[in-house]
Amino acid sequence: MIDFKKKIFYINYKYKNKGKNWKLFQEQIENQYRPIKELRKIQFQRFKEILKHAYKNVNFYKKLYDSANVKPEDIQKLSDINKLPVVKKLELKQSGIDNITAGNISKGRWAENHTSGSTNIPFTVISDKNYDDQEHAAWLRELSIMNYSPGDKILRIRNHYDKRGNFLTTIFNRESHLSCDDIEKNVSKAYEKMVKFNPDFIETFSTSIIKIASFMINNDLKFKLKGIQIMGSPMDENQKKVIKKAFDTTVLKDYSSAEGMRIGYQCEKAKGYHIDITRFIIEIIRNKKPAKEDEKGEILITNLENWAMPLIRYRIKDCGIFTNKKCGCGRSFPIIKDIKGRLIEHIKTTDGKVLWLGMFNSIMNPEVKFINKFQIQYKDDKMIVLIKPTEFMNEKKLKEINNKIDDIYGDDLNFEVKIVDNIKSAESGKEILYKNENPTNLGGFD
Ligand SMILES: [Zn+2]
Missing domain, CATH: 3.40.50.12780 (ANL, N-terminal domain)
Known part of the structure; x- marks a missing residue:
């Protein structure tokens, strides 16, 4: 027709x-x-x-x-x-x-x-x-x-x-x-x-x-x-x-x-x-x-x-x-x-190492059944991982996620996983995955 x-x-x-x-x-x-x-x-x-x-x-x-x-x-x-x-x-x-x-x-x-x-x-x-x-x-x-x-x-x-x-x-x-x-x-x-x-x-x-x-x-x-x-x-x-x-x-x-x-x-x-x-x-x-x-x-x-x-x-x-x-x-x-x-996905640790936080995408994204939203915050050399869970989240899964983060970032960073009720998105609807007060300066600009 x-x-x-x-x-x-x-x-x-x-x-x-x-x-x-x-x-x-x-x-x-x-x-x-x-x-x-x-x-x-x-x-x-x-x-x-x-x-x-x-x-x-x-x-x-x-x-x-x-x-x-x-x-x-x-x-x-x-x-x-x-x-x-x-x-x-x-x-x-x-x-x-x-x-x-x-x-x-x-x-x-x-x-x-x-x-x-x-x-x-x-x-x-x-x-x-x-x-x-x-x-x-x-x-x-x-x-x-x-x-x-x-x-x-x-x-x-x-x-x-x-x-x-x-x-x-x-x-x-x-x-x-x-x-x-x-x-x-x-x-x-x-x-x-x-x-x-x-x-x-x-x-x-x-x-x-x-x-x-x-x-x-x-x-x-x-x-x-x-x-x-x-x-x-x-x-x-x-x-x-x-x-x-x-x-x-x-x-x-x-x-x-x-x-x-x-x-x-x-x-x-x-x-x-x-x-x-x-x-x-x-x-x-x-x-x-x-x-x-x-x-x-x-x-x-x-x-x-x-x-x-x-x-x-x-x-x-x-x-x-x-x-x-x-x-x-x-x-x-x-x-x-x-x-x-984004530049803010790159952090410089106190011992001068540059880390890319993008690996979090591969830890979190396969877990869509358990994770509704996440956000990584980096401040004062400490990483806070916020997770807004779905109804399927359980202790076992949480431990598994903790272990994965520890495997990848544990040697370089202190981190803490926090379960929260909500994580605010940007006004446009785009989710804010990373918050970082000290991004690296790849371009070398002042
Ligand atoms: Zn082409």
Whole structure:
């Protein structure tokens, strides 16, 4: 049977804004396969433009570059980027919104994106409408890898959802929304809502979909869809297995944050993240120098599209590893082999050892039946492991988890496991897995 709502939505999408959005979408799909030389040329051109714009129209950058004695004209090639100072979230926040946004872009064009606050500094990123169109096209491009066609139904799992911006998608029943909080409160009701909407795709944080998937497995339920897109949150192989067991579909992750959505994405090979270098410059820095291939470093992002609030060499507080290996999929976009978690997942012990707390994911994630939520807190050389248990948790399981932690971290750290009633998520619905007052400084920045 022909789905008329889908058909009308498709036609509307193709011709709205004089076909501009459709053109962007097609252009972004093609960009993936253009020769890398061409892409680098576009990247550098866009970089020069936004740099000039930021220096001229954003007080913060004018002041920053003047005091560092550097001008946009000094940037003659991409590697000159290291002449520019790096930018911290706290500096931007303290400068005040009027000083970090472009004076020549009207506030009427603004949209607000809130960072999750998982680094303890909540921050609002302003974007303009042009950027939002680009970002939307990039999102659909990711879904296309899982066989998306415009008009497919998408269930979006997140706490912030702007219905006004999605007027047509709501009218034509193409998008629906579930909040992470609702899933946590009543997973069975959330599951029913999902089935009723009958989506082709789900866009979600890994922690939320895991809860639905575990519920389905425990109750022997199945649900078929085209694909699941995990946005900007960690997911290991164990979690992926749980999701795939319940949904039996493609599960792909992307690299997104409020400071830059859809920075990178997994292709059908699901190895690493292709970085769209026409939209971003991604640097990976180890001790103030570009990290070598396969070397872990701190990620700096330069968003080439957001002219309302330029972010140039911004410390996004993630760690990553570049690889020069080509992907078998044929896309030219370079690859970040791995996003090695947030900087706050790395701690320095008193005897100078750097430990990655990410191993907790592999201890905790297979135990979805027993653990509803967890959070690792590191302070004064002591690690507190908070666990919000499910009804299935028992003494034996708790002891087993204790032993596993002891095996991995016991030699280097004092730790204590605490059972709690609740663990607060970030406002966006993303769970805060790590709290750390003394993160390591891989990039070597001051
Ligand atoms: Zn690929």
